[in-house]
Amino acid sequence: MEVRPKRILIADDEPDILEIVSYNLGKEGYETYTAKDGNEAIERAKQLNPDLIILDIMMPKKTGVEVCRILRTQPLFQDTLIVFLTALNDDASHIKGLETGADDYVSKPISPKVLVSRVNALFRRIHKEDGKTLKIGNISIDPVRFIVSIDEKEVMLAKKEFELLFLLGSKPGRVFLRNEILSQVWGTDVIVGDRTIDVHIRKVRQKLGVDCITTVKGVGYKFEI
Amino acid sequence: MEVRPKRILIADDEPDILEIVSYNLGKEGYETYTAKDGNEAIERAKQLNPDLIILDIMMPKKTGVEVCRILRTQPLFQDTLIVFLTALNDDASHIKGLETGADDYVSKPISPKVLVSRVNALFRRIHKEDGKTLKIGNISIDPVRFIVSIDEKEVMLAKKEFELLFLLGSKPGRVFLRNEILSQVWGTDVIVGDRTIDVHIRKVRQKLGVDCITTVKGVGYKFEI
DNA sequence: ATTTTGTGTAAACAGAATGTTACCATGGAA
DNA sequence: TTCCATGGTAACATTCTGTTTACACAAAAT
Numbered sequence: 001m002e003v004r005p006k007r008i009l010i011a012d013d014e015p016d017i018l019e020i021v022s023y024n025l026g027k028e029g030y031e032t033y034t035a036k037d038g039n040e041a042i043e044r045a046k047q048l049n050p051d052l053i054i055l056d057i058m059m060p061k062k063t064g065v066e067v068c069r070i071l072r073t074q075p076l077f078q079d080t081l082i083v084f085l086t087a088l089n090d091d092a093s094h095i096k097g098l099e100t101g102a103d104d105y106v107s108k109p110i111s112p113k114v115l116v117s118r119v120n121a122l123f124r125r126i127h128k129e130d131g132k133t134l135k136i137g138n139i140s141i142d143p144v145r146f147i148v149s150i151d152e153k154e155v156m157l158a159k160k161e162f163e164l165l166f167l168l169g170s171k172p173g174r175v176f177l178r179n180e181i182l183s184q185v186w187g188t189d190v191i192v193g194d195r196t197i198d199v200h201i202r203k204v205r206q207k208l209g210v211d212c213i214t215t216v217k218g219v220g221y222k223f224e225i
Numbered sequence: 226m227e228v229r230p231k232r233i234l235i236a237d238d239e240p241d242i243l244e245i246v247s248y249n250l251g252k253e254g255y256e257t258y259t260a261k262d263g264n265e266a267i268e269r270a271k272q273l274n275p276d277l278i279i280l281d282i283m284m285p286k287k288t289g290v291e292v293c294r295i296l297r298t299q300p301l302f303q304d305t306l307i308v309f310l311t312a313l314n315d316d317a318s319h320i321k322g323l324e325t326g327a328d329d330y331v332s333k334p335i336s337p338k339v340l341v342s343r344v345n346a347l348f349r350r351i352h353k354e355d356g357k358t359l360k361i362g363n364i365s366i367d368p369v370r371f372i373v374s375i376d377e378k379e380v381m382l383a384k385k386e387f388e389l390l391f392l393l394g395s396k397p398g399r400v401f402l403r404n405e406i407l408s409q410v411w412g413t414d415v416i417v418g419d420r421t422i423d424v425h426i427r428k429v430r431q432k433l434g435v436d437c438i439t440t441v442k443g444v445g446y447k448f449e450i
Numbered sequence: 451a452t453t454t455t456g457t458g459t460a461a462a463c464a465g466a467a468t469g470t471t472a473c474c475a476t477g478g479a480a
Numbered sequence: 481t482t483c484c485a486t487g488g489t490a491a492c493a494t495t496c497t498g499t500t501t502a503c504a505c506a507a508a509a510t
Contacts, residue, residue: 075369173370216371218384
C-alpha cells in the first residue's frame, strides 16, 4: 500500500527555528506546516490533523504545554504524536512536559540531526504495526497483498476503498470523524464533495457483504463486528 | 480492569545505577529485574519477557546497542520498549541508538525523576486505549467508541444524548444547572426551547434502562448511581 | 383548595445527515 | 482506438435526530 507522507506541524515563535526544522524534516520526506503561536497551533492542528506536532514551550498566546493539554482533551488528537521543544534544560519542565501527554522532548539548541532521528524513532515506534495484516474476527485486511478476506473468501477492493477500510480497521470500535477520514484517506489538500465518503463506504459495505461498518450519525463511522 | 504490573529489565555494569534505577521504578509500581552485562541482559530478557528494557550503552560482554540489535531480530521483542542509558552525551551515539531500534534515550548522569517520567510516557503511549473512558460504577461512557456500556451491555445513543450523558457523567454527583447543560451541550449561540433538555434526559433514561440521572427540581440534573 | 411552577411523556414535525443510484471524467490496459 | 476500472459528483430517496407542541402530573406556594 502506498503510504501518504507524514504531516508534521511545527509551532515556534522564532522564524529561524521554524525554517531550519521545517527544512530538515522536509528533506526527510515529511510534509511540514508551521504556526507562530499557541492559538495558531491549535487552529492549524484542527484543520490539518497532523501526525506529529512539535511545540515550543515558550510561545506567545499559549504555551506549548497549554496547547498540548488542550489538544489531548480531544479524541481526535489522542493518537497524535507531540514533541516539546525548549530552551529550558532543567528537569522540572522536562517532567511537566511528559506528564502533560507529550511523547518526547528535545532541548534547544537544536541539532537538526537529533531532532530528525527522534522524529523518525517516534514514527517507527508507532508504525511497527504497519504492513501487518489486520485481523478482526473473521475479517482480515492485508495491506501487502491488498486483499480483504472474510472467512477465507477473498474480496478485492479499489485503492480508496481499501484505504478507507484499512483506516477504520486499524482501530476497531473507534469512531473516525468525517474530517479525520478525509485527511487520512484523501489528504488535506484535496477537496472532495460531501457525499464522497458515503459512496465509498457504501461500496465497501457492498463488496464485503458483511455489516461491519457502523454509522454514528453526526459523528462518523467505525469498524465493528 | 486490573492491569498486571509492567516488568522492566535494567542492564548496567554499575551496581549503583542498577540500585537507584530499580528503586525508583519499583516505587512507581513497576516490577524490576537487573542484569550486569550484555549477555546476562539477553538471557534474562528471554526468560522474563519484560515490557521494557533499559540498556546501558557501555557494558561488558556486549554493548547496549548490540543487545538491542540482537533482541530486535526476534519476533518476541518486536514490541518491547527499549531505552538506552549512556554517559556519552554526543549526538552521534544518540542517533545511533535510536536508529538501532531503541524507543528512547536518557543520558547520564541520570535524574531518577526524569527517567521515571520518560518511562511513564512510553507506557502511556502504548496504552492510550482507555484514556478518556468514564467509568462510574457499572456504567462506562466511551467517547472514542461512542458507546455506553452497562454491565458489558452496550447501548448506542444519539449524538446529543451522548454528549448530555457524558457531561453529567464527567462529574458524578454534581448538579448541572439547566443553563450549564445548555451551554455545554448545545452551545451558547443556539436557542432551544425549555422542554428540549427534558426530552433528551428522558431518551437517555429510557435507552439506558437504569435510573442514574436524578432530577433536582428547580435546579438541574445530576448523574448518580 | 386552588393556583402556580416545574418536570415527565407522547406524538408530530422539519430538516439534517446519510444512503442510493445513475452518470461523468480520467487514465491505464488490451 | 476501445474498453474497463476507478473515483468523483449530482440528484433524489430515506432514515434518523432534534426540537417543538400539547398536555398530564407533581410539588410547592398562595
